[in-house]
Amino acid sequence: MDDLREKYISLIAEAADEATLEDLRVQAVGKKGEVSLQMRELGRMSPEERQVAGPALNALKDEINSALAAKKQALGDAALDERLRSEWLDVTLPARIRRQGTIHPVSQVTEEVTAVFADMGFAVAEGPQIESDWYNFDALNIPGHHPARAEMDTFYMARAKDDDRPPHVLRTHTSPVQIRSMQEHGAPIRIIAPGRVYRADYDQTHTPMFHQVEGLAIDRDISMANLKWCLEEFVKAFFEVDDVELRFRASHFPFTEPSAEVDIRCSWEGGTLKVGEGDDWLEILGSGMVHPKVLEAGKIDPNEWQGFAFGLGIDRIAMLKYGIPDLRAFFDSDLRWLRHYGFASLDVPTLHGGLSR
Numbered sequence: 001m002d003d004l005r006e007k008y009i010s011l012i013a014e015a016a017d018e019a020t021l022e023d024l025r026v027q028a029v030g031k032k033g034e035v036s037l038q039m040r041e042l043g044r045m046s047p048e049e050r051q052v053a054g055p056a057l058n059a060l061k062d063e064i065n066s067a068l069a070a071k072k073q074a075l076g077d078a079a080l081d082e083r084l085r086s087e088w089l090d091v092t093l094p095a096r097i098r099r100q101g102t103i104h105p106v107s108q109v110t111e112e113v114t115a116v117f118a119d120m121g122f123a124v125a126e127g128p129q130i131e132s133d134w135y136n137f138d139a140l141n142i143p144g145h146h147p148a149r150a151e152m153d154t155f156y157m158a159r160a161k162d163d164d165r166p167p168h169v170l171r172t173h174t175s176p177v178q179i180r181s182m183q184e185h186g187a188p189i190r191i192i193a194p195g196r197v198y199r200a201d202y203d204q205t206h207t208p209m210f211h212q213v214e215g216l217a218i219d220r221d222i223s224m225a226n227l228k229w230c231l232e233e234f235v236k237a238f239f240e241v242d243d244v245e246l247r248f249r250a251s252h253f254p255f256t257e258p259s260a261e262v263d264i265r266c267s268w269e270g271g272t273l274k275v276g277e278g279d280d281w282l283e284i285l286g287s288g289m290v291h292p293k294v295l296e297a298g299k300i301d302p303n304e305w306q307g308f309a310f311g312l313g314i315d316r317i318a319m320l321k322y323g324i325p326d327l328r329a330f331f332d333s334d335l336r337w338l339r340h341y342g343f344a345s346l347d348v349p350t351l352h353g354g355l356s357r
């Protein structure tokens with residue numbers, strides 16, 4: 001028994017891995033192991049001999065089993081130590097610049113626009129991108145037969161074959177948020193609503209998904225003059241200049257009366273887009289006085305309240321401000337483009353900081 005003990009205790013101590021330990025376990029205390037075979041001999045012993053050998057063999061078996069368990073634990077600890085050493089990582093180091101993401105120009109410009117209008121007392125509102133036909137069209141005085149529905153290149157959602165209700169749409173503009181906000185808050189109200197909108201259109205200045213900011217101001221005596229002042233203040237603050245030239249063109253929208261489209265002077269010379277100079281105009285927004293029927297759809301009494309609304313293309317003014325010639329590149333997820341045109345994540349736009357930095 002002493003020989004067995006000495007043999008296995010030293011073999012276990014020398015074992016270099018778990019497989020060796022398992023072999024040793026089988027050899028010593030497995031069914032046909034050396035210690036087990038000795039135990040079978042007990043039956044042939046006299047009761048006196050058995051009384052001594054039995055407990056001794058059991059003790060030996062226990063001793064080998066606990067040596068095996070202790071060694072197994074030690075091997076596991078050593079393996080973990082080794083892994084921790086080789087996979088060591090200093091989490092307090094700053095991230096490598098190359099791996100830092102950037103803020104997309106659309107996100108940056110949305111923040112900038114929000115900051116300027118927030119300063120004029122506008123609150124931020126939101127609405128769903130999948131919109132009912134009523135909110136996107138009817139409530140905005142665009143009835144079923146109206147040509148504006150066709151002009152908008154609307155994406156329609158699918159309906160079950162036997163369901164003849166009008167299909168939902170991907171909202172074609174942020175104007176449905178006007179209705180939702182009026183219904184929710186009533187008058188007076190002053191909100192802007194930034195978000196994604198969708199139209200089936202694709203070229204250098206159009207993508208099927210793009211971004212707008214809706215503006216809405218309703219009170220007892222709000223006029224076109226207030227609209228013009230707000231937009232001019234906005235454009236000056238946003239482009240960080242005193243002399244941006246705007247052009248108000250008489251226009252038509254079913255949801256405003258009168259209506260005006262606003263263009264901004266720019267140049268495309270040499271393939272770079274510059275704002276405030278040149279002989280070209282880029283349309284950046286539609287606007288007008290909210291139509292009485294739209295106020296009614298929003299549960300506001302048109303005999304008591306009036307106001308203006310506008311819808312501004314965020315991507316358009318991002319192109320203008322940051323000289324980005326092709327809108328399609330905005331949504332290509334090309335890392336080189338994102339690094340070139342993106343913004344540092346800690347530079348939050350503020351008015352006192354001049355918005356962009």
Ligand code: PHE
Nearest residue numbers: 173175286287288309310311
């Ligand atoms: N919803 C219009 C569009 O997307 C823009 C607009 C908004 C015009 C509000 C007037 C008033 O073209």
